[in-house]
Amino acid sequence: MKYELPNIALATPEITLLCLACLILVVDLFVKQENRVVTYTLSLLSLAVLFVLTLTSFTQKTGFAFNNTFVRDAMGDVLKLGVYLAIFMVFIYSKDYLRQRDIFKGEFYVLGLFGVLGMMVLISAHNFLTLYMGLELLSLSLYAMVAMQRDSVNASESAMKYFILGAIASGMLLYGMSMIYGVTGSLDLAQISTKAAAAAAASNKMIFVFGMVFLIVGVAFKLGAVPFHMWVPDVYHGAPTSVTVYIASAPKIAAFAMLMRLLVDGLISLQGQWQSILIILAISSMAVGNIIAIAQMNLKRMLAYSAISHIGFLMLGVLTGKESGFAASMFYALAYALMSLGGFGMIILLSRRGFEADNLNDYKGLNERSPWFALMMLILMFSMAGVPPFLGFWAKLSVLKEVVSSGGLIWLAILSVVFSIIGAFYYLRIIKLMYFDQPENTQPVEADLDMRLAISTNSLAVLGLGLFPGALMALCLAAITA
Amino acid sequence: MGVEKVLFYIFAAMMVISATMVITVRNPIRAALFLVLTFFSSAVLWMLLEAEFLAIVLVLVYVGAVMVLFLFVVMMLDINMDRLKEGFIRYLPFGVLIALLMVGMIIYVVGPGNFGLDKIAEPARHAADYNNTKALGMVLYTDYVYPFEIAAVLLLVAIVAAIALTMRRREGTKYQKPEQQISVNRNERVRLVKMSAEQKK
Numbered sequence: 001m002k003y004e005l006p007n008i009a010l011a012t013p014e015i016t017l018l019c020l021a022c023l024i025l026v027v028d029l030f031v032k033q034e035n036r037v038v039t040y041t042l043s044l045l046s047l048a049v050l051f052v053l054t055l056t057s058f059t060q061k062t063g064f065a066f067n068n069t070f071v072r073d074a075m076g077d078v079l080k081l082g083v084y085l086a087i088f089m090v091f092i093y094s095k096d097y098l099r100q101r102d103i104f105k106g107e108f109y110v111l112g113l114f115g116v117l118g119m120m121v122l123i124s125a126h127n128f129l130t131l132y133m134g135l136e137l138l139s140l141s142l143y144a145m146v147a148m149q150r151d152s153v154n155a156s157e158s159a160m161k162y163f164i165l166g167a168i169a170s171g172m173l174l175y176g177m178s179m180i181y182g183v184t185g186s187l188d189l190a191q192i193s194t195k196a197a198a199a200a201a202a203s204n205k206m207i208f209v210f211g212m213v214f215l216i217v218g219v220a221f222k223l224g225a226v227p228f229h230m231w232v233p234d235v236y237h238g239a240p241t242s243v244t245v246y247i248a249s250a251p252k253i254a255a256f257a258m259l260m261r262l263l264v265d266g267l268i269s270l271q272g273q274w275q276s277i278l279i280i281l282a283i284s285s286m287a288v289g290n291i292i293a294i295a296q297m298n299l300k301r302m303l304a305y306s307a308i309s310h311i312g313f314l315m316l317g318v319l320t321g322k323e324s325g326f327a328a329s330m331f332y333a334l335a336y337a338l339m340s341l342g343g344f345g346m347i348i349l350l351s352r353r354g355f356e357a358d359n360l361n362d363y364k365g366l367n368e369r370s371p372w373f374a375l376m377m378l379i380l381m382f383s384m385a386g387v388p389p390f391l392g393f394w395a396k397l398s399v400l401k402e403v404v405s406s407g408g409l410i411w412l413a414i415l416s417v418v419f420s421i422i423g424a425f426y427y428l429r430i431i432k433l434m435y436f437d438q439p440e441n442t443q444p445v446e447a448d449l450d451m452r453l454a455i456s457t458n459s460l461a462v463l464g465l466g467l468f469p470g471a472l473m474a475l476c477l478a479a480i481t482a
Numbered sequence: 483m484g485v486e487k488v489l490f491y492i493f494a495a496m497m498v499i500s501a502t503m504v505i506t507v508r509n510p511i512r513a514a515l516f517l518v519l520t521f522f523s524s525a526v527l528w529m530l531l532e533a534e535f536l537a538i539v540l541v542l543v544y545v546g547a548v549m550v551l552f553l554f555v556v557m558m559l560d561i562n563m564d565r566l567k568e569g570f571i572r573y574l575p576f577g578v579l580i581a582l583l584m585v586g587m588i589i590y591v592v593g594p595g596n597f598g599l600d601k602i603a604e605p606a607r608h609a610a611d612y613n614n615t616k617a618l619g620m621v622l623y624t625d626y627v628y629p630f631e632i633a634a635v636l637l638l639v640a641i642v643a644a645i646a647l648t649m650r651r652r653e654g655t656k657y658q659k660p661e662q663q664i665s666v667n668r669n670e671r672v673r674l675v676k677m678s679a680e681q682k683k
Contacts, residue, residue, distance in 0.1 A: 003624050006627070006628075011628070018631075018635060022638075025642065065628075066625075066627060066628035067624075067625040067626070067628075069625075069626065069628045069629060070628055105646065107642060107643075107645075107646035110642060111639065111642060111643065111646070114635065114638075114639045114642075117635065121632055127629070129626070129629040130628060130629050130632065133629050133632040133633060133636065134632065136636055137632060137635060137636050137639060140636065140639050140640060140643065141639055141643070143643070144639075144642075144643030144646060144647060147647055148646060148647070150647065150650060179591075179592075182597065183596075183597075183602070206591060206596055207591060207592075207596050207597075210587075210591045
């Protein structure tokens with residue numbers, strides 16, 4: 001029997017990350033608690049190495065390796081670059097926060113890197129098996145990171161909820177995969193795609209649809225779409241903010257990739273079926289997210305509901321079933337990750353030892369305490385609300401444009417705009433609190449220079465990409481059509 | 483009806499019954515033991531499907547290792563079953579409705595209408611000398627080396643997570659210091675007291 005060596009070079013970033021993460025795990029054992037910053041620096045360095053590796057080997061050509069269980073394509077590469085950047089920011093944000101709460105441990109960074117590996121595997125998956133493995137690797141790291149603050153009852157409770165609901169979602173996903181495997185006899189997405197196309201042509205697709213429903217349930221849970229959103233507010237609220245910012249940013253990019261791999265690479269011939277399911281998920285996510293967010297007095301919970309509504313918007317592009325629509329959704333996923341990083345980063349910035357700045361009242365009169373950071377928060381909130389010229393506006397505009405141009409779905413676009421206007425209320429309320437209310441405490445905002453720089457860069461990137469959105473949008477389109 | 487069919491129905495029925503018992507019996511130990519029986523029956527079903535390796539692994543890993551650990555945990559924790567059953571009656575009608583709906587749909591889809599022998603041909607039987615374990619081994623480290631390695635990383639993450647979550651120093655925990663224990667000398671352990679002998683009265 002002849003065995004051909006797989007094209008390992010395609011998976012260089014994954015292999016490098018695994019080696020570096022294991023190395024950091026060992027190095028961390030020999031580092032004293034007061035020098036924990038070594039682990040932190042090494043983690044940042046590894047992300048930088050990955051960024052360079054992926055960027056230099058970036059290719060428009062789609063390559064397969066490991067018996068087609070692994071795919072390297074332009075979409076995957078762009079999303080991976082987004083993930084590295086997002087986690088880089090997460091690590092910078094989390095340093096002081098973790099230190100002030102005495103959970104500045106090496107495991108946070110090691111698990112964070114393994115989570116990145118999980119996201120990379122998920123993004124590059126071309127087989128149900130690798131897709132599931134990547135998802136579990138990501139989820140397991142996240143569960144542990146949420147639970148890491150052992151003295152906090154809230155963190156333990158939310159980790160428990162996240163774990164149990166995540167296990168149920170994995171079960172659903174596996175059941176759907178087993179159905180599709182049962183009818184195709186293959187786990188490979190390309191083969192599933194041909195068989196599904198044949199079945200759809202012979203209108204003999206019942207089992208495919210049945211399995212697909214369970215797949216979508218699994219993905220919808222990961223994305224946090226209504227009605228599988230119950231975990232989102234509790235986990236975002238209960239987890240330490242340094243972990244919330246992790247969960248709220250990069251995993252959304254990976255979940256978008258998962259949606260694309262399953263529904264587009266695998267089951268594009270069933271687009272008529274999954275479109276209607278995604279429409280229901282999108283509408284209910286936008287409705288529930290935007291309306292319930294109004295009632296939240298806790299910023300973390302409010303941003304959690306806002307995340308749910310943004311997921312609804314993200315689905316709008318995918319459900320059109322067109323390449324330009326996928327590109328719009330990809331743009332939305334990247335833009336949302338950047339905005340959500342900034343939003344939770346702001347909470348971390350204003351928090352101190354023994355104090356979480358997660359109440360809306362903590363933002364009263366922020367302009368008097370620190371005009372610069374009030375401006376940064378203003379940019380983020382305007383962008384999330386979708387006010388031009390910020391990034392969020394272009395993200396919303398591009399998905400809406402796709403929905404309108406796909407014909408017959410104009411009602412959906414109108415409905416989304418209505419919900420988006422309802423949603424603008426709670427973003428603008430924060431701006432009102434910051435600029436027009438008297439501060440409850442007049443303490444000036446204190447933070448290290450790296451934190452100040454990071455959050456300013458983040459917000460200015462939202463502004464800058466909003467002023468010049470063309471490059472990123474062209475990149476997304478090129479990545480999808482490649 | 484061949485022997486295989488008889489075996490199938492016996493063990494399939496056993497599996498369904500024991501799985502139901504897992505969630506209905508009151509005693510958690512019994513529930514865990516019924517779970518063992520469920521695993522065992524499904525191992526036999528796999529054996530009938532010519533998946534011998536998986537059947538043996540299921541018995542070895544799940545019945546042998548996982549369930550024993552499970553029993554340990556159940557016995558160590560004092561689980562208050564009454565609290566777990568709270569709200570059971572209240573949610574029962576809703577749960578039964580959903581379950582019936584799901585079962586109905588699954589039967590409709592997974593029944594012979596879609597998975598009958600006329601739709602999907604019966605897989606060819608292997609000869610008696612066919613080695614299931616060898617066939618798995620051939621693909622596990624070649625075609626599926628990538629998912630296999632990821633599975634290894636997954637286990638590593640599980641270890642790191644478990645240690646990170648449980649290993650922490652708590653105030654007032656009592657533990658032994660072996661290095662001090664072995665370096666004691668006689669004088670620290672035994673004190674000889676000189677005293678005059680007691681006189682018998």
